[in-house]
Amino acid sequence: MVPPRKSLPTLLSLLGVLALAGTAAAQNFGSTPEISPMARAGVNFAINLVVGGILVAAAPEYTRGSIAEVRSAPGRSIAWGFGILVAVVIGIIASSLIPLLGILLVLLESLAFVILIVVGSAVATVLFGSIVVTPVTGRSPSLGVALVVGAVGTAFLSIIPVFGALVLFIVNLLGLGVVSRNAYLSLS
Template identity: 55%
Template sequence: MVPPRTSRTALLSLLGVLALAGTAAAQNLESAQQLSPVFRAGVSFLIDLVVGGILVAAAPAYTRDAIAEIRDDPGGSFLWGLGIGIGGLIVLVLLAITIIGLLVAIPGFLAFILLGIVGGALATVLLGSLVTGTASGGSPPLGVSVAVGALIAAVLSLVPIIGGVILFVVDTLGLGVVGRNLIRSWV
């Protein structure tokens, strides 16, 4: 007995679609060009160097105190950084839902970005001071710490998973100490 023609046609159509599914799934849908990882690391190095240099030049005493605070209580600084990073964004997004809250949320987002930039610069100096302090056995100059920290952060940004995790932890430490000091100054 010969199967009906419609089931054979449906089966062949299904096999044709399944055969093309692999080809369709393998297509690259990204239309934007990707930047070279080395280029991104170079830009990261320059940004960290400039922003860290500004922080060190503008507030060297604050930078030394903040690094000492992170060394004294790294767990607390990390938890503060997580709380400010996650909690701050949730509060700002909830504020942005209403029109009146949007008036507060827009400057809040700008302040949050500035807080992240200062925390990242502090993290760069911290990373450099940890490496150069270990190597020299003492307290290194802040300028050297900025340069070494920017270089290490750029190299870590090239390492796929571990580098990202290390940079996240160090940046969270910087955000935590800056946020904690800011909240202490308000209270």
């Protein structure tokens, strides 16, 4: 049976409206607020400067030792950093499968990981500044100079979309790795 001619235009109109509804639903109208790159760089600079300053002031020998360790064995630091990332993800997934106790385990694992990330990022900031300043001056800079140069450098890299994010990821992975290894060795 052939539909009457009057219902064919109605059917085609309905199909057209339905096709446009899917396209309209897929549009992003910027409902998520975005931070400007300069504000992101400023926040990055401030956090790295404050946390790195606390680390440099509270534990200068630890910071120097960590930087020396990364310089002598960067592959080991990256392997430790990557291993910690994988272990934390697996640990959080496994812990979340345990009823009730799993919530506490996930919170403890997350807290420990945040501490490792914060300290590792501070070490990475000083390391980055040291790597940048040493070829220019021909000698190892003071921790304060390395911290300021590292904070400025990481803030600048946070503006660069792909390359900057990749460099920051690798540098932070180095910091996370050395801090995680040192924590593991001190607990063993």
